[in-house]
Amino acid sequence: MAGGMSTSVAPLTSSLSKLQAVNGLFAVYKKQGPTSADVLNSLKEALLKEAGVANPNPKKRKKQMLKIGHGGTLDSAASGVLVVGVGDGTKMLSSMLSGSKKYTAVGELGKATDTLDATGAVVLEKEFEHVTKLDIEEKLKHFVGDIMQVPPLYSALKKDGQRLSVLLKKGCKVEAKPARAVKVYNLSLQEFSPPHFTLHIECGGGFYVRSLVDELGKAVSSCAHVKELIRTKQGQFTLEDDTLQEEHWTLEHVLRSLHPCPEPEDALENGAKPSDCNT
Incomplete structure (x- = not known):
């Protein structure tokens, strides 16, 4: 045995x-x-x-x-x-x-959410019919290079040892983290079919695609959130x-x-x- x-x-x-x-x-x-x-x-x-x-x-x-x-x-x-x-x-x-990362993101114009993506509740709706492909391409130029970016409230960043997203779900009041320096190597518009648009992004560490799409929506006098996000490369x-x-x-x-x-x-x-x- x-x-x-x-x-x-x-x-x-x-x-x-x-x-x-x-x-x-x-x-x-x-x-x-x-x-x-x-x-x-x-x-x-x-x-x-x-x-x-x-x-x-x-x-x-x-x-x-x-x-x-x-x-x-x-x-x-x-x-x-x-x-x-x-x-x-x-x-x-x-x-x-x-290190460097690449993403493909599908954004949706006309609706902003509390999480800045499709999982959140809609907190604002605005017209988007005036937005053109050229408008988005022109505004994207301002988000390339070394830029300052405010991280989303719903994120893995922490306060007092707890993730902001967890604190928010518990009903705690959370203040936005200050803007920080991030790097965007390449940013391009691949498709534009309102209200949806597709971006290809290559960026450095600490960059939030959700914040980019939210800021882009504001830049074209509307609002937007991330409908779909895929990380296609990391290192x-x-x-x-x-x-x-x-x-x-x-x-x-x-x-x-x-x-x-x-x-x-x-x-x-x-x-x-x-x-x-x-x-």
Whole structure:
């Protein structure tokens, strides 16, 4: 019986050891609906389940047995690239937070919402029939380069350790954060079919597409909110080539798409600190 037990336990221990030995970055596809934290928890659960780990207390056990994090929150209503760090790869995620990102956003003229996207309540309606394609293209020029932007009230930013969005849902009074410097590398109008318009955006860290669309609506003497938002690129990870769909959240697929931590000498050549990765 002892031999039978060792035969059944050893493969599971081996699978968990292989999973815990993974260090680096990869990207998964986040669908509309769940939060980025929800996606991360589902990913942890899938990988640990494959490794044979039972989870009587899933959140506690998953944190203890697998070190994992994501490199920048996507709104629950948004979809697209979510970069994940595993093991020592979590130390590389700061570069994802500050690095370049690309988005495709569909805006809707004529309605403003409290969340600045389609999940919120409509707080203002204005005429939009006067707005032309040329109007939007001209106003977009003012949002390119180094600009100042006020983050949305409903956001992952925190006050006293709690997210502003959570405080607002609790009925707490929340003041807008001050405008901050953000960078927009490229901004273009792809489609214009009133009341809808589609933008392609390449920006740096800390940029909010919802704030852009809200400000653009005001700039054309109307109002607007984000109807749909897709992150198409984050750092070196693209939506088409690098993201793992949920059915591929397995150790095999993670290893295939993994960008491992660089060796210490490589990290230094790229300007990273020795503490950015441990090999």
